[in-house]
Amino acid sequence: MPHAKTLYEKIWDAHVVDPGDGETSLIYIDRHIIHEVTTPQAFEGLKLAGRKVRRPEAVIAVPDHNVPTKDRDKPIEDPQSAAQVAMLKEKCAEYGIEHIEMNDIRQGIVHVIGPEQGITQPGITLVCGDSHTATHGAFGALAFGIGTSEVEHCLATQTLQLKKSKTMKVEVVGEPGPWLTAKDIILAIIAHIGTSGGTGHVIEFFGPAITGLTMEGRMTLCNMAIEAGARAGLIAPDEKTFEYLQDKPRAPQGVHWNAAMAHWSTLKSDPDATFDKVAVVDVADIPPLVTWGTSPEDVAPITGTVPHPDDFANPSKQDAARKALDYLGLEAGMNIQDIKIDRAFIGSCTNSRIEDMRAAAVIARGRKVAPNVIEALVVPGSGLVKAQAEREGLDKIFTEAGFEWREPGCSMCLAMNADRVGPKERCASTSNRNFVGRQGPDARTHLMSPAMAAAAAIAGHLADVRDYPPIPPVQEAA
Amino acid sequence: MEPFKTITSKAVPFNRRNVDTDIIMPSEFLKSLSREGLGVGAFKALRYLEDGSPNPDSEFNNPAYEGAQILLAGPNIGCGSSREHAAWGIKDMGFKVIIAASFADIFYSNCFKNGIVTVILPEAQVEALMEDVKEGAEISVDLEAQTVQRPNQEVFHFDYEPFKRHALLNGLDEIGITLQKAGALDEFEKQQSQKLPWLYGAA
Numbered sequence: 001m002p003h004a005k006t007l008y009e010k011i012w013d014a015h016v017v018d019p020g021d022g023e024t025s026l027i028y029i030d031r032h033i034i035h036e037v038t039t040p041q042a043f044e045g046l047k048l049a050g051r052k053v054r055r056p057e058a059v060i061a062v063p064d065h066n067v068p069t070k071d072r073d074k075p076i077e078d079p080q081s082a083a084q085v086a087m088l089k090e091k092c093a094e095y096g097i098e099h100i101e102m103n104d105i106r107q108g109i110v111h112v113i114g115p116e117q118g119i120t121q122p123g124i125t126l127v128c129g130d131s132h133t134a135t136h137g138a139f140g141a142l143a144f145g146i147g148t149s150e151v152e153h154c155l156a157t158q159t160l161q162l163k164k165s166k167t168m169k170v171e172v173v174g175e176p177g178p179w180l181t182a183k184d185i186i187l188a189i190i191a192h193i194g195t196s197g198g199t200g201h202v203i204e205f206f207g208p209a210i211t212g213l214t215m216e217g218r219m220t221l222c223n224m225a226i227e228a229g230a231r232a233g234l235i236a237p238d239e240k241t242f243e244y245l246q247d248k249p250r251a252p253q254g255v256h257w258n259a260a261m262a263h264w265s266t267l268k269s270d271p272d273a274t275f276d277k278v279a280v281v282d283v284a285d286i287p288p289l290v291t292w293g294t295s296p297e298d299v300a301p302i303t304g305t306v307p308h309p310d311d312f313a314n315p316s317k318q319d320a321a322r323k324a325l326d327y328l329g330l331e332a333g334m335n336i337q338d339i340k341i342d343r344a345f346i347g348s349c350t351n352s353r354i355e356d357m358r359a360a361a362v363i364a365r366g367r368k369v370a371p372n373v374i375e376a377l378v379v380p381g382s383g384l385v386k387a388q389a390e391r392e393g394l395d396k397i398f399t400e401a402g403f404e405w406r407e408p409g410c411s412m413c414l415a416m417n418a419d420r421v422g423p424k425e426r427c428a429s430t431s432n433r434n435f436v437g438r439q440g441p442d443a444r445t446h447l448m449s450p451a452m453a454a455a456a457a458i459a460g461h462l463a464d465v466r467d468y469p470p471i472p473p474v475q476e477a478a
Numbered sequence: 479m480e481p482f483k484t485i486t487s488k489a490v491p492f493n494r495r496n497v498d499t500d501i502i503m504p505s506e507f508l509k510s511l512s513r514e515g516l517g518v519g520a521f522k523a524l525r526y527l528e529d530g531s532p533n534p535d536s537e538f539n540n541p542a543y544e545g546a547q548i549l550l551a552g553p554n555i556g557c558g559s560s561r562e563h564a565a566w567g568i569k570d571m572g573f574k575v576i577i578a579a580s581f582a583d584i585f586y587s588n589c590f591k592n593g594i595v596t597v598i599l600p601e602a603q604v605e606a607l608m609e610d611v612k613e614g615a616e617i618s619v620d621l622e623a624q625t626v627q628r629p630n631q632e633v634f635h636f637d638y639e640p641f642k643r644h645a646l647l648n649g650l651d652e653i654g655i656t657l658q659k660a661g662a663l664d665e666f667e668k669q670q671s672q673k674l675p676w677l678y679g680a681a
């Protein structure tokens with residue numbers, strides 16, 4: 001009997017080019033997505049060494065991190081951003097890599113366009129010079145972020161020298177209540193296992209609350225596996241996965257579709273496979289969640305209060321909590337819902353897909369952004385998401401409520417373009433990181449789901465989405 | 479890459495947990511097209527005051543640690559973003575070794591690619607070293623022997639992945655090592671393209 005394997009082990013074993021010394025192996029990479037920020041030095045390295053790109057057709061490029069989200073008809077104002085975007089295009093032409101231009105309707109955030117184009121497929125290995133590559137694990141692909149030297153290595157060889165990760169099973173139990181989204185579930189998981197709980201591991205998610213998620217929800221969940229320290233997140237592919245991929249441009253077609261489905265159906269952990277680590281997270285009856293600190297593990301229920309640093313057992317955690325409260329300008333013990341905000345951001349590779357747009361629009365419809373909110377941005381994850389949302393009239397709902405409707409990109413998630421949170425300003429954000437300075441120097445970030453961010457924008461403070469029941473659309477006279 | 483054998487140097491005790499790569503290298507420095515010169519941006523919010531002058535409270539500006547080539551860090555250093563700029567910045571500041579109880583995965587690998595030796599020791603030992611170096615005392619790191627020597631001559635042992643250790647000790651270029659496996663690589667692609675032709679553009 002061959003020994004039982006986890007999904008991770010199956011994908012790993014199918015990609016070993018050379019087992020090496022048994023600890024570090026040479027692993028084949030099927031797909032590589034590149035963007036403008038973490039590639040210039042990789043191309044520079046290739047050039048210096050006189051090396052070629054081994055399989056340009058396995059690579060796709062799109063600018064996303066520092067593209068502007070408005071006035072796309074004008075040249076990019078920031079000369080450094082413009083130089084990076086121009087360099088990506090130029091290098092792709094030189095090496096024969098397909099490049100999606102900023103003004104192409106398919107342009108968007110790397111982790112939104114991969115699945116949308118059908119590049120992301122079950123069982124493949126996929127890398128990108130961005131840590132949230134974990135997103136693609138929602139399809140049962142082994143996908144992880146790499147640094148620029150690895151981008152260079154992968155361009156030159158279509159492989160990486162990798163150390164095998166340990167495996168971790170995260171089982172989500174309990175029936176989630178209303179408005180408990182994939183974002184809340186992953187925040188609950190990170191709060192439970194900590195930001196280094198998954199370090200050295202690849203997490204596979206299990207449980208009815210996971211299989212019950214749409215593909216969009218699964219992407220949100222796997223996206224933030226990295227925030228739990230994991231190299232990658234995985235969800236075994238199922239009918240929903242196949243259905244999502246069926247009409248995607250780069251998904252297998254014709255006779256290959258059936259062969260691919262047959263192959264994909266084998267991609268699950270064997271029932272008796274063992275994991276190096278197991279965690280069980282109960283999501284029954286938990287209220288929607290937000291973060292109060294500067295680490296994604298600093299999670300509180302929206303109905304709760306800001307914790308006291310002394311509540312933490314470990315002195316260094318107490319110290320970290322004190323620093324976080326100081327940075328965020330919060331008082332221990334205050335009600336979470338009394339935290340006033342200055343900005344709201346609905347977007348990023350975590351929450352910028354069509355389902356996220358719809359969830360935020362349901363709350364925004366028939367309401368107005370609070371006067372104390374300087375700016376409430378909605379940034380769709382790709383041109384295709386944007387077009388779909390516009391077909392559904394979501395853009396009008398947002399703009400009528402006082403939100404800004406922008407062009408796709410990373411935007412305020414990391415403050416590389418003009419969209420940023422000012423010093424000491426506070427933002428209700430659907431992105432994935434509340435780190436010090438992440439959304440701009442001295443910016444204060446609270447992470448939450450799109451519906452919760454919309455509710456916060458309407459309320460002017462962190463708010464419980466369950467207190468904002470959808471207002472039915474006004475019926476047009478027949 | 480320069481081969482690494484041993485180093486004896488002062489060390490900066492940087493005792494914070496979960497230091498993310500946004501702290502190590504803020505996004506404003508990611509617009510660079512080169513690997514060089516990023517030291518100025520490293521730990522910017524900690525090293526400089528709002529007016530741009532050096533923050534006297536920062537460990538990095540303490541004259542006792544001037545010229546330090548070893549960084550003693552808290553657990554889970556380098557979590558967050560995959561930006562290699564974090565490793566480039568630390569290298570540009572003059573650090574050749576980072577010692578911590580744990581490293582975030584991508585950061586760990588990025589350090590290796592840039593010849594920075596990443597030593598993992600139990601938290602208590604890292605804390606002992608942080609005490610040791612407070613007055614500017616030197617410690618030694620020997621990658622060949624896999625040891626860190628305290629000022630009182632006591633020695634801590636550490637494990638190191640053989641592949642990475644070999645590459646670091648010999649200053650090898652990783653892409654060069656991989657390209658020697660071209661035969662295995664061709665064979666892998668041949669087999670995979672028969673099994674999963676749709677990954678090779680078959681329509």
Ligand code: SF4
Pocket residue numbers: 064065109110111130132348349350409410411413414431432
């Ligand atoms: S949206 Fe944010 S996290 Fe996602 S790829 Fe862009 S910068 Fe990275």
